Amino acid sequence: MTEFFSAQGLSCIRQDRVLFEQLDLTLNSGELLQIQGKNGAGKSSLLRLLAGLSTPDDGTIYFQGQLIAECLEQYAASLCYIGHQSGIHEQLTAMENIAFWRAAYQLPYVDSMTLLGELGLAGLEDLPCHMLSAGQQRRVSLARLWLTNCPLWILDEPFTALDQSAIQRLQYRFRQHLAQGGAMIVTTHQPLSDGFSCLKTLELSYRW
Numbered sequence: 126m127t128e129f130f131s132a133q134g135l136s137c138i139r140q141d142r143v144l145f146e147q148l149d150l151t152l153n154s155g156e157l158l159q160i161q162g163k164n165g166a167g168k169s170s171l172l173r174l175l176a177g178l179s180t181p182d183d184g185t186i187y188f189q190g191q192l193i194a195e196c197l198e199q200y201a202a203s204l205c206y207i208g209h210q211s212g213i214h215e216q217l218t219a220m221e222n223i224a225f226w227r228a229a230y231q232l233p234y235v236d237s238m239t240l241l242g243e244l245g246l247a248g249l250e251d252l253p254c255h256m257l258s259a260g261q262q263r264r265v266s267l268a269r270l271w272l273t274n275c276p277l278w279i280l281d282e283p284f285t286a287l288d289q290s291a292i293q294r295l296q297y298r299f300r301q302h303l304a305q306g307g308a309m310i311v312t313t314h315q316p317l318s319d320g321f322s323c324l325k326t327l328e329l330s331y332r333w
């Protein structure tokens with residue numbers, strides 16, 4: 126059977142420092158890989174490689190049996206990557222950001238008011254996002270996870286700036302995605318709650 130996602134022999138060098146080398150990982154449908162490590166260990170750098178946003182110094186990455194370097198467009202269409210940056214248009218409202226993502230990614234209709242209400246943003250739908258707090262902006266950014274039908278999610282510190290209720294809601298969404306056969310790779314300094322039966326962890330050690 127074709128593996129869902131795998132990487133072999135990955136190396137990454139930044140400013141003459143080897144962040145990691147000869148790194149292997151595999152991910153199957155329904156699995157969550159949590160990448161942990163100290164500040165500067167190379168977690169975001171690894172995620173950017175896995176998302177196809179940068180090129181490894183060595184090694185190969187496969188998605189559904191194909192080298193991602195050889196199918197980047199198709200890979201990008203299967204991937205929902207949310208990095209440190211919120212990725213929202215700050216001059217636009219939460220409603221307008223959702224409308225933009227729906228149009229850009231040709232996503233099916235969604236009741237944006239209801240979704241924003243579920244995300245705890247009721248009453249704030251029509252404010253430009255630059256007027257929202259950091260946690261509220263993060264919630265708008267993460268609304269994409271309720272819109273997307275991409276099978277692979279790669280999320281860099283998704284819990285940053287979120288309060289406990291938003292973290293719980295987000296972890297519930299993670300479980301839905303995994304139960305539907307999706308897979309995800311996440312960096313977080315926060316422990317995940319119980320209930321992730323298919324949790325793998327990878328500890329990146331800080332190398333000098």
Ligand SMILES: Nc1ncnc2c1ncn2[C@@H]1O[C@H](COP(=O)(O)OP(=O)(O)OP(=O)(O)O)[C@@H](O)[C@H]1O
Pocket residue numbers: 139140144162163164165166167168169170171
């Ligand atoms: N584009 C780049 N050019 C040069 N150096 C970089 C680049 N990206 C990252 N680095 C360096 O690589 C190292 C690892 O950075 P990275 O952001 O991957 O760490 P991290 O584990 O995600 O850290 P944190 O937990 O603080 O987010 C850092 O020392 C950083 O300065």
